[in-house]
Amino acid sequence: MTRFRTRQxxxxxxxxxxxxxxxxxxxxGRTYPAVVLAVILGGSLSVLAYRxxxxxxRDRVDLxxxxxxxxxxxxxxxCFQHQLDGARSLAVxxxxxxxxxxAAEFTRLAQPLLSGCEALVALHWxxxxxxxxxxxxxxxxxxxxxxxxxxxxxxxGRLVPAPSREEYFPVLHDEPPAxxxxxxxxFPLIHGWHLSGFDLASLQRELEAIEQARDTGRPAFAAHQxxxxxxxxxxxLFYPVYRRGVSTEDLASRRRHFVGVVAGxxxxxxxxxxxxxxxxxxxxxxxxxxxxxxxxxxxxxFRPGGQAPGVVALARSxxxxxxxxxxxxxxxxxxxxxxSFVPVLGYTLRPGWLPSAALGGGLLVTLLVACYLHVQRAxxxxxxxxARQLAEADRRKDAFLAMLAHELRNPLAPIGNAVQVLKxxxxxxxxxxxxxxxxxxxxxxxxxxxxxxxxxxxxxxxxQLTLQKERVDLTDVVARALETVQHLVESRHQVLSVAPPxxxxxxxxxxxxxxxxxxxxLHNAVKYAGDGGRIEVGLGREGADxxxxxxxxxxxxxxxxxxxxxxxxxxxxxSGAGGMGLGLNLAHKLAALHGGRLTAASGGxxxxxxxxxxxxxxxxxxxxxxxxxxxxxxxxxxxxRILVVEDERDVAESFRMLxxxxxxxxxxVPDGPAALxxxxxFVPEVVFIDIGLPGMDGYEVARRLRAQQREPLFxxxxxxxxxxxxxxxxxxxGFDEHLTKPASVDALEKLLxxxxxxxxxxxxxxxxxxxxx
Numbered sequence: 001m002t003r004f005r006t007r008q009x010x011x012x013x014x015x016x017x018x019x020x021x022x023x024x025x026x027x028x029g030r031t032y033p034a035v036v037l038a039v040i041l042g043g044s045l046s047v048l049a050y051r052x053x054x055x056x057x058r059d060r061v062d063l064x065x066x067x068x069x070x071x072x073x074x075x076x077x078x079c080f081q082h083q084l085d086g087a088r089s090l091a092v093x094x095x096x097x098x099x100x101x102x103a104a105e106f107t108r109l110a111q112p113l114l115s116g117c118e119a120l121v122a123l124h125w126x127x128x129x130x131x132x133x134x135x136x137x138x139x140x141x142x143x144x145x146x147x148x149x150x151x152x153x154x155x156x157g158r159l160v161p162a163p164s165r166e167e168y169f170p171v172l173h174d175e176p177p178a179x180x181x182x183x184x185x186x187f188p189l190i191h192g193w194h195l196s197g198f199d200l201a202s203l204q205r206e207l208e209a210i211e212q213a214r215d216t217g218r219p220a221f222a223a224h225q226x227x228x229x230x231x232x233x234x235x236x237l238f239y240p241v242y243r244r245g246v247s248t249e250d251l252a253s254r255r256r257h258f259v260g261v262v263a264g265x266x267x268x269x270x271x272x273x274x275x276x277x278x279x280x281x282x283x284x285x286x287x288x289x290x291x292x293x294x295x296x297x298x299x300x301x302f303r304p305g306g307q308a309p310g311v312v313a314l315a316r317s318x319x320x321x322x323x324x325x326x327x328x329x330x331x332x333x334x335x336x337x338x339x340s341f342v343p344v345l346g347y348t349l350r351p352g353w354l355p356s357a358a359l360g361g362g363l364l365v366t367l368l369v370a371c372y373l374h375v376q377r378a379x380x381x382x383x384x385x386x387a388r389q390l391a392e393a394d395r396r397k398d399a400f401l402a403m404l405a406h407e408l409r410n411p412l413a414p415i416g417n418a419v420q421v422l423k424x425x426x427x428x429x430x431x432x433x434x435x436x437x438x439x440x441x442x443x444x445x446x447x448x449x450x451x452x453x454x455x456x457x458x459x460x461x462x463x464q465l466t467l468q469k470e471r472v473d474l475t476d477v478v479a480r481a482l483e484t485v486q487h488l489v490e491s492r493h494q495v496l497s498v499a500p501p502x503x504x505x506x507x508x509x510x511x512x513x514x515x516x517x518x519x520x521x522l523h524n525a526v527k528y529a530g531d532g533g534r535i536e537v538g539l540g541r542e543g544a545d546x547x548x549x550x551x552x553x554x555x556x557x558x559x560x561x562x563x564x565x566x567x568x569x570x571x572x573x574x575s576g577a578g579g580m581g582l583g584l585n586l587a588h589k590l591a592a593l594h595g596g597r598l599t600a601a602s603g604g605x606x607x608x609x610x611x612x613x614x615x616x617x618x619x620x621x622x623x624x625x626x627x628x629x630x631x632x633x634x635x636x637x638x639x640x641r642i643l644v645v646e647d648e649r650d651v652a653e654s655f656r657m658l659x660x661x662x663x664x665x666x667x668x669v670p671d672g673p674a675a676l677x678x679x680x681x682f683v684p685e686v687v688f689i690d691i692g693l694p695g696m697d698g699y700e701v702a703r704r705l706r707a708q709q710r711e712p713l714f715x716x717x718x719x720x721x722x723x724x725x726x727x728x729x730x731x732x733x734g735f736d737e738h739l740t741k742p743a744s745v746d747a748l749e750k751l752l753x754x755x756x757x758x759x760x761x762x763x764x765x766x767x768x769x770x771x772x773x
Contacts, residue, residue, distance in 0.1 A: 035377075038369045046362025066326060069341045072286070073328040075275035076339070079117045080330065083264045084219060086113035087239035090123065090262040101125065103144045103173050110175035119271035120264060125173040126200060126210075126238075127260035131166050141172060145196055152202040162199045169200040169210055169260070200263075206236065213240040214258045217248055223290055223300050235271075235300075237264045272303050284341050291336040300337075411443035411450075442487070448742055453520070453582040455722065457568070460589045466724050467510040467593060471618060474505040474514070474539055474546055481518035482537070488526045489535070499538040505546040506618040509594045514615075517590045517598070518548060520583035521611045525552035528609070545596075546617040551610040557602035565600045584611075591615070640752060643684035644668040645675040645701060646718075647693050651741075655688070655718075662749065672696030672704075679705055685712070686752070688739075691719040691730075699733035706734040714755055718743060 090109060110123040129137045134150065141148040150162040150170045162168060174196055200206040209222035222236045238261040240254075248254045272286055288301040330337045418436040425432060478498065489496050507514075525535045529552040538549040557565060566588040584600075591598040596615035602608065642664050646652035652668040659666045667682050669675050671693055679687065687705060691698035702715050714737075717730045722740035730738045737751060 035370050035373045038373060039366055042362060042366025042369060046366065049362060068284075069326045069328060069339075071278065072272075072275040072284075072341070073330065073339055075278055076271060076337075077330050079119050079266070079271055079274070082113075082117045083120050083237055083266055084239070086110075086116070086120070086123065087219065087237055087262045087264045089113070090125065091239045091241045101173065103177075106173035107175050107177075110173075114175065117266075117274075119266050119274055121234075121267050121270070122263075122265040123175050124171050124263040124265070125260065126169050126171055126263055128258055129168040129170060131164060131168075134164075134168060137170075141197075149197050150199050151197050152199050159198075162202065165201065167201065169207070171196050171198050171200070171263075206238075209236070209238050210261055213238045213261055214254060215251055216240075217242075217254055235266045237266070238262075239264070269301070269303070272301065276303075284343060287340040287342075289338040289340070291338060297338065305343075411447040415440050415443050444742065449523075450582065452740075453586050457582060457586050457589070460586070460593070465593070467513060469508050469510055472507055472509050472511045472514060474507060474548060474615075475500060477511065477514045478518055478537060478539060478548060480515045481522055484515075484519045485522045485526050488523070492526065492529075492531045492533070494526065494529055494531070494533050494535060496535045496537070499536070499540075501539040501541065503541065505539060505541060507546050507594070507615045508618055509615065513590050514594070517587045517613060518550070520587040521548075521550040521613070524583055524611070525550050525554075525609075528552055529554040541617060542614075544617060545614040548613040548615075549610060551608065553608040555609075556605045556607040557600065557609050558605055562600060562602060566598070587611075587613075638757065640664045640686050640755070641682065641684045642666045643675065643678055643682060643687045645670075645672070645687065645689040645693065645698070647671060647690060651690075658745070659748075662745075662752075664752075672698075672701040675701050676704055676708065679713075680708070683711055686714045686716065686755070688716050688718045689735075691717055691721055691726075699729065702730075702734045712756075716751070 090106070090113075106125055113123060114120055127137075129150070138149055150168050151159045152162045154160045162170075177196075200210065205222045209220040213220035217240060219240075220238045222238065223234070240261055241259045242248050242254065243257045243259060246253065246257045248257060272288065276284070276286070284305040286303040286305070287299060289297045290300050291297055325343075326341045328339045328341075330339070418439045421432065422428065422436055482496070482498070485496075522535070522537070529535050534553045536549075536551045538547075538551075540547050566584050568582065568585050588598045591613055594615055596613060599612050599614075601610045601612070642659055644652055644655055644659070644666060646655065646668065647670050649670070652670065656666045656668045667678055667684070669678050672695060675687070675689070678684075689698040689701055693701065696704075698717060698719065702717075705713060705715065715735045716737040716739060717735045718739050718741060719726070720741045722738075727738045739747065739751070
């Protein structure tokens with residue numbers, strides 16, 4: 001009886017984010033029992049239907065099985081009779097010719113006999129040769145077979161001339177013919193290989209069979225068993241030949257007039273396989289036994305039957321009709337053979353389609369129902385997993401936005417406080433003004449840096465950040481990064497030491513982005529080193545890597561936070577402090593974009609932290625130092641006529657005042673039409689244009705200014721849009737430069753100082769459209 005093994009799943013008891021999720025879990029938890037129940041019910045109904053339809057089929061299958069067994073037995077018996085008739089025909093021929101049949105005559109008669117039964121693989125004429133006749137016989141045989149000689153196998157399995165004896169039984173004619181001189185590994189007949197001149201008197205079994213045929217006047221058989229009964233087995237039939245016209249009534253006359261034997265070789269594997277193919281290849285194990293005159297049975301050959309595949313075999317083994325083992329006996333010329341037929345697992349002998357259809361259909365429906373229930377459960381689990389992920393993402397988003405708002409308010413609070421101090425003191429002392437200026441400058445720089453980092457993280461995530469790679473000396477990168485934190489280090493009375501490299505460290509990278517990486521690490525160290533803390537910066541080379549290490553001896557990093565120290569997070573990042581981790585996240589991604597890596601290490605809270613940047617180093621012989629233009633210290637740009645186009649009044653006025661403090665003549669207008677009119681009257685040399693203007697945007701203003709310009713004109717976009725596509729669009733509109741708000745005073749001074757000198761009154765000309773060449 002077929003047994004179904006089921007495996008019960010255990011539902012998880014984890015808390016869910018909402019009540020509906022818990023209800024779905026209860027439904028999903030009941031799905032496995034439902035699948036098991038469906039399989040049990042469907043399988044049971046299928047088995048019952050099959051059993052009911054199978055009862056009437058049992059007798060028919062048993063009858064069909066016996067018919068097949070009869071067909072196989074009859075086919076084997078037919079082949080034996082064919083072999084016997086062929087041997088008898090050849091024996092009559094040799095008896096009439098007194099054994100002097102030529103090779104051509106033997107072949108002409110033997111070939112049709114071999115084609116009548118595919119299991120009959122060879123026919124031989126084996127004459128009796130007495131010892132004194134050997135030389136004459138071999139000489140006569142060499143007329144047809146030049147290399148002919150009577151041979152035997154020695155102990156090493158080699159063919160050697162037969163020793164002297166009273167009589168020989170050598171193979172003379174054979175069909176199909178063999179080639180003399182070929183050495184068989186074992187006795188040739190065992191594998192269907194035959195050889196002219198081989199003396200069968202050297203083999204005990206064959207000699208006994210030949211003598212039995214000679215003495216009885218009836219055919220005798222010799223079978224060759226092997227260790228593995230599944231290997232091919234050969235059966236040799238020896239048919240005696242006597243002189244024609246003489247009496248063979250007694251033993252003495254038969255021995256006196258005995259001429260030789262006709263041998264027919266059959267291969268059991270071919271014999272049984274041919275019979276089974278004609279019967280339709282039923283699934284039967286066939287065993288062939290030989291029964292001796294003493295009644296002893298010996299296994300000659302075993303042929304395993306085919307097995308039905310998979311589900312059919314499994315179902316048939318427990319549900320199929322009970323077909324008993326059948327034995328048939330063949331007695332040919334006193335040779336008794338027993339055939340045992342055993343049905344194999346999944347035996348299917350032309351069964352009716354209705355029981356199989358009932359079983360297959362029931363199992364198929366059961367499988368479909370079970371699959372449907374399983375798929376429904378998987379979909380519920382997938383939906384719940386997606387819902388949990390979305391809820392977690394939403395929570396992290398809200399927490400990130402809350403932290404972002406906190407980080408943005410931090411710089412605004414001291415700026416607002418400084419403004420209130422300046423408003424409420426009627427008389428401002430120089431110290432108060434200096435304090436307010438320094439405070440506002442620091443907080444504006446912090447706010448600008450936070451926004452830039454946030455935008456850069458977004459650009460990297462979208463794959464929109466482009467690196468302007470060149471050969472860069474890391475010593476210069478570290479020096480520039482140190483400048484960005486020098487005021488913070490001094491304000492906190494920290495000790496910062498730098499260990500320069502022993503050789504130039506050249507890498508290929510974006511200079512500004514590498515300064516950003518090191519600067520972010522330095523800002524992180526300043527933040528967590530604490531007042532009076534110590535910070536160490538080291539540069540060096542390790543193998544093929546240029547290495548920059550930034551170490552602080554401050555708060556340290558908890559072990560549970562260290563694996564996600566470079567992730568954006570709303571949780572505490574280091575002992576005693578929190579933050580979004582924008583700087584470290586950005587540094588980690590920028591290092592990866594340069595083909596390097598950034599790692600962090602810490603001994604735990606209070607043990608400080610060490611951050612290591614590794615970048616592929618360039619060999620000095622392969623890298624030419626890039627010349628960096630340097631502006632003379634203290635040099636101020638020449639005074640320019642500047643037009644500012646900005647719709648935000650506070651921005652426009654503060655920018656105008658800044659430029660006037662730098663010594664320039666400045667006009668400010670709020671929109672595009674006013675800019676076009678001011679450019680016609682004021683005739684500026686430089687125009688700073690906001691992109692997001694009302695009505696006519698900054699791109700259109702730039703295009704129209706280019707169209708109406710009569711004097712050299714330098715156009716600079718001053719906007720909050722700072723992505724690569726924004727810069728490309730500005731260039732296409734006619735802008736010479738693109739600055740992102742808020743622009744630093746240093747950037748403005750460098751920009752204006754780099755402009756070409758004003759043309760002289762004698763008629764010097766600037767480049768076309770005011771573009772720098």
